[in-house]
Amino acid sequence: MDIDPKQYEQIKINDKDSHNIILSYLIHGCYKETLESLVTSTGLKVTNAQLEDMEKRKRILHSALEGNALDAIHLTEQMSPDLLENNKDLLFDLLSLHFVELICSKKQTEALNFGQAKLAPFGKVQKYVGKLEDFMGLLAYVEPEKSPMFHLLSLEYRQHVVDNLNRAILAHAYMPSFSKLERIIQQATVVRQCLSEELGKDVLSPFSLKDFLKRS
Amino acid sequence: MGGVDSEPPSKRRKLKQSSMAETLADDSIGSKRIKKVEFVRLIAESLHSFGYSNTLSNLEKESGIAVSSGLVNEFIKLVLDGNWDESLNSLRKLSVLDESVVKLASFVILEQKFLELLNADRFIDALRTLRTEISCLSIDQTRVRELSSLLLCSRGNVTKPKPKQEVIIDLQRLFPPDVMIPQGRLVQLVEQALDSQQDSCSFHNSVCVDSLFSDHNCGRSQIPSETLQILQEHQDEVWFVQFSHNGKFLASCSKDKSAIIWEVSLDGRLVVKHRLLGHKEPVSCVSWSPNDDWILTCGVEEVVRCWDVQSGECVRIYDKTDLGMVSCNWSPDGQRVFTGFNDKSIVMWDLDGNEMESWKGEKTLRISDLQVTGDGKFIISICKENMILIFDRGLAKERLIKEDYNIVSFSLSGDKKFLLVSLVNQEIHLWSLDGDVRLVAKYKGHKCSRFVVRACFGGVDQAFVASGSEDSRVYVWHRETGELIKTLGGHSGAVNCTSWNPVNPHMVASASDDRTIRIWGLKGLNSNHSCMCRT
Numbered sequence: 001m002d003i004d005p006k007q008y009e010q011i012k013i014n015d016k017d018s019h020n021i022i023l024s025y026l027i028h029g030c031y032k033e034t035l036e037s038l039v040t041s042t043g044l045k046v047t048n049a050q051l052e053d054m055e056k057r058k059r060i061l062h063s064a065l066e067g068n069a070l071d072a073i074h075l076t077e078q079m080s081p082d083l084l085e086n087n088k089d090l091l092f093d094l095l096s097l098h099f100v101e102l103i104c105s106k107k108q109t110e111a112l113n114f115g116q117a118k119l120a121p122f123g124k125v126q127k128y129v130g131k132l133e134d135f136m137g138l139l140a141y142v143e144p145e146k147s148p149m150f151h152l153l154s155l156e157y158r159q160h161v162v163d164n165l166n167r168a169i170l171a172h173a174y175m176p177s178f179s180k181l182e183r184i185i186q187q188a189t190v191v192r193q194c195l196s197e198e199l200g201k202d203v204l205s206p207f208s209l210k211d212f213l214k215r216s
Numbered sequence: 217m218g219g220v221d222s223e224p225p226s227k228r229r230k231l232k233q234s235s236m237a238e239t240l241a242d243d244s245i246g247s248k249r250i251k252k253v254e255f256v257r258l259i260a261e262s263l264h265s266f267g268y269s270n271t272l273s274n275l276e277k278e279s280g281i282a283v284s285s286g287l288v289n290e291f292i293k294l295v296l297d298g299n300w301d302e303s304l305n306s307l308r309k310l311s312v313l314d315e316s317v318v319k320l321a322s323f324v325i326l327e328q329k330f331l332e333l334l335n336a337d338r339f340i341d342a343l344r345t346l347r348t349e350i351s352c353l354s355i356d357q358t359r360v361r362e363l364s365s366l367l368l369c370s371r372g373n374v375t376k377p378k379p380k381q382e383v384i385i386d387l388q389r390l391f392p393p394d395v396m397i398p399q400g401r402l403v404q405l406v407e408q409a410l411d412s413q414q415d416s417c418s419f420h421n422s423v424c425v426d427s428l429f430s431d432h433n434c435g436r437s438q439i440p441s442e443t444l445q446i447l448q449e450h451q452d453e454v455w456f457v458q459f460s461h462n463g464k465f466l467a468s469c470s471k472d473k474s475a476i477i478w479e480v481s482l483d484g485r486l487v488v489k490h491r492l493l494g495h496k497e498p499v500s501c502v503s504w505s506p507n508d509d510w511i512l513t514c515g516v517e518e519v520v521r522c523w524d525v526q527s528g529e530c531v532r533i534y535d536k537t538d539l540g541m542v543s544c545n546w547s548p549d550g551q552r553v554f555t556g557f558n559d560k561s562i563v564m565w566d567l568d569g570n571e572m573e574s575w576k577g578e579k580t581l582r583i584s585d586l587q588v589t590g591d592g593k594f595i596i597s598i599c600k601e602n603m604i605l606i607f608d609r610g611l612a613k614e615r616l617i618k619e620d621y622n623i624v625s626f627s628l629s630g631d632k633k634f635l636l637v638s639l640v641n642q643e644i645h646l647w648s649l650d651g652d653v654r655l656v657a658k659y660k661g662h663k664c665s666r667f668v669v670r671a672c673f674g675g676v677d678q679a680f681v682a683s684g685s686e687d688s689r690v691y692v693w694h695r696e697t698g699e700l701i702k703t704l705g706g707h708s709g710a711v712n713c714t715s716w717n718p719v720n721p722h723m724v725a726s727a728s729d730d731r732t733i734r735i736w737g738l739k740g741l742n743s744n745h746s747c748m749c750r751t
């Protein structure tokens with residue numbers, strides 16, 4: 001149960017703010033066509049340069065998500081030259097996506113060669129050793145899906161890397177790494193948790209967006 | 217026993233009876249009910265390792281015990297040859313083994329195969345082995361991961377395959393012991409027995425290997441007790457003797473103002489090598505340098521002289537005007553000389569005769585001993601009549617050993633961890649210096665109330681304590697138990713000092729007021745005997 005739903009009525013939201021929230025969400029997710037529609041309907045301003053960048057970013061992210069990590073790396077380097085240089089963790093993650101792709105395509109020998117050439121140098125730095133062992137371990141299994149490291153083959157993992165890439169590219173261009181919508185939901189959740197701790201009882205359940213939307 | 221019909225029936229019956237008797241016989245031996253089957257198999261394993269295959273098969277026939285599994289031997293041989301694939305086949309034939317043991321053993325073998333391929337840069341083959349043979353065993357996933365990352369060979373040294381012998385040992389640990397008998401098990405049991413016998417022998421003073429035919433029992437016969445030689449070169453009371461570290465020389469010094477270096481010849485007899493003349497006062501002690509190249513002699517309240525052992529020449533005189541020296545010794549690295557003075561101070565010198573450091577104030581007494589230990593860090597001396605000072609010269613810290621009676625002399629063990637302190641109340645106290653300083657043992661029986669009498673450590677593992685005595689005898693105690701084992705008679709004057717040859721546990725020297733030095737050894741010993749076992 002919420003504290004007092006009627007209190008919501010008191011708060012007025014500016015239309016412009018709402019539009020901005022949606023805008024930032026669409027930019028973050030590279031939803032170009034939707035963005036163009038919104039711009040036409042609301043009179044918000046978006047420059048051509050912004051749209052072009054968004055298009056490039058979209059291609060990069062799609063490549064990576066489809067398992068085409070090498071393309072993604074190449075395009076990233078074109079768009080934001082020293083981004084991966086300064087973000088070795090991300091570079092490693094992207095290279096490992098390619099490695100995983102090779103393994104899933106049953107190309108063990110290629111995977112081994114790729115690993116020796118591109119991933120091995122990371123092994124000199126202590127923090128990558130564990131991850132490196134995990135990936136190399138996949139090579140040992142004829143059915144990698146059944147190995148203890150199967151999560152590295154999953155879509156969730158790929159999505160996670162792609163999200164990191166997205167944030168890195170945005171940050172590099174001095175844009176916010178998190179969309180405003182995301183931030184607002186995060187804020188609400190945290191506030192809810194704090195309140196529930198203060199009141200000391202399980203009066204309030206953890207924030208669930210789904211339930212909240214249903215109720216209203 | 218395969219019936220052949222042409223054999224006369226009576227013979228067949230007899231054979232049958234004897235084999236039945238064999239199987240019905242008591243299957244344990246000895247008072248501890250050792251299993252006969254196991255005992256026979258141990259013998260078989262030894263025969264196998266000596267290569268006596270005929271005897272081995274006879275043993276199997278006569279005992280009726282299947283001693284060696286041909287399959288297991290075949291398996292071992294294949295592993296030692298590094299024939300991994302064949303050895304795996306052989307392994308699977310061993311039906312007596314548990315499924316889990318087979319898997320673990322296979323893993324051990326395949327790991328070696330993998331490492332061999334890796335070291336030969338055959339990455340694709342190694343990968344195939346890993347994928348198709350190793351990971352499907354579904355054991356030790358952590359190790360599988362590690363092996364996989366070795367394929368990167370970017371982490372410096374690639375792990376080398378183990379020596380085949382080690383692989384056998386690893387496999388032995390996995391197999392039940394009655395399937396693969398640990399190699400050399402019988403020898404191991406015998407060695408355990410020998411150790412046990414030696415531990416309980418309190419007179420153990422021999423480095424020779426025992427015969428297996430009778431129990432180890434040194435008996436008192438291993439303690440030197442016969443006078444082998446009387447050295448009569450000194451003109452007056454002999455106050456000090458000491459063997460060199462390498463046991464090849466003996467140094468003695470005397471009230472006659474001289475010191476003598478004796479050489480121990482191959483037949484065990486001592487001959488004069490050099491007479492060291494030059495002191496103007498009686499010489500109270502000698503000290504061998506750690507490498508035995510030089511010797512220090514100390515004239516009573518006079519100077520300290522350093523002599524070259526090979527040439528017999530005096531190469532240095534350590535002297536301080538208006539002061540007399542009372543003791544001398546080397547630092548453990550042989551680069552520094554420490555001397556005690558009659559003004560109770562101690563000085564450290566370098567080999568060229570330059571004074572490096574000095575410590576004043578009640579550090580030593582007149583006529584006293586001086587030892588330096590701990591890499592030159594600690595100086596041990598008698599600082600008061602009943603106290604020994606262990607002085608840490610680096611930290612300027614002091615530890616004291618306090619006795620109830622006056623101390624006449626002390627002596628340090630070879631490992632520098634123990635101190636033997638001779639007291640005027642006719643007791644010798646053994647102190648431990650390792651960690652806390654504490655009294656460990658006491659030795660009694662000898663006479664020491666008026667003169668300086670010295671004690672020393674000696675024998676194999678320094679298991680004995682010897683001391684001179686005012687009653688003209690040499691006394692020998694067992695260090696661990698404090699038991700007085702022997703007294704050696706022969707001298708006609710107080711025995712002032714003894715020294716046990718560090719390299720020959722059967723040679724002891726004693727110095728006496730009767731102007732002679734006696735060399736003691738084993739009864740009826742022809743000195744060419746084996747016990748120069750250590751060179």
